[in-house]
Amino acid sequence: MDAMLHNLNAARYLMGRRVVGRAFFSDDHTHSLACDDTQFLKVDFERGASAHLFITWAAELAVYDSAKNDREHIDQCFMVTDQGWLFRNEIREGKAVITATRNGLEKDFPVIPFEETFFDRYAKEIKNRDILPADLPDIREAYEDLRILLEN
Numbered sequence: 001m002d003a004m005l006h007n008l009n010a011a012r013y014l015m016g017r018r019v020v021g022r023a024f025f026s027d028d029h030t031h032s033l034a035c036d037d038t039q040f041l042k043v044d045f046e047r048g049a050s051a052h053l054f055i056t057w058a059a060e061l062a063v064y065d066s067a068k069n070d071r072e073h074i075d076q077c078f079m080v081t082d083q084g085w086l087f088r089n090e091i092r093e094g095k096a097v098i099t100a101t102r103n104g105l106e107k108d109f110p111v112i113p114f115e116e117t118f119f120d121r122y123a124k125e126i127k128n129r130d131i132l133p134a135d136l137p138d139i140r141e142a143y144e145d146l147r148i149l150l151e152n
Contacts, residue, residue, distance in 0.1 A: 004039040004055055007077050008145050011043055011051040014087065014098075015079060018046050019148050029058035043148070048082040 004024075012019065021044035026036040038056040045051070054077075079087040085102045089111075096111035125131075 004041050004053060004149065005142075005145050007053040007055060008041060008043065008148060009141070010089075011053060011077065011079055012145070015045050015049055015051065015081075017049060020044050020046055022148055022151075024149055027058075029056075033057065041149070049080060051077070051079040053077050 004026075023042045025040045027038045028036045030037050037058040039054070041051075041053040043051040043053070077089050081087070083102070085100045087098060087100050090097050090099055096113075098109040098111060100107045100109070
């Protein structure tokens with residue numbers, strides 16, 4: 001669940017629809033991490049859309065900084081809309097791209113990096129002890145992602 005939360009959050013944001021079902025599988029293949037190292041999540045959204053999400057740290061991949069949990073990982077995220085579009089995130093020439101395909105058509109959407117992420121802004125506001133801006137996501141979104149993964 002450690003890494004899958006990020007994929008789920010991205011899928012919920014991109015789909016913009018309520019989750020109506022899910023199947024979550026988690027395994028520990030290496031037995032070397034404090035959490036399971038491989039996860040698959042199928043999320044069903046309203047109006048027949050779904051997301052198939054997968055992440056693993058089980059392969060012998062590079063560890064950049066174990067203290068910061070910074071390591072190479074295999075991360076796949078496929079989403080299919082109710083209109084038959086397949087969305088996937090890719091890295092092309094070192095840059096993130098979201099690709100949409102359907103009936104032989106392909107559309108690419110460059111992912112423009114934020115100058116400052118919500119996490120950066122949140123940390124800065126906490127450090128400065130300022131009031132959090134209204135446009136920052138609050139704990140309710142994170143709670144909803146956890147609820148989706150943990151429900152029976």
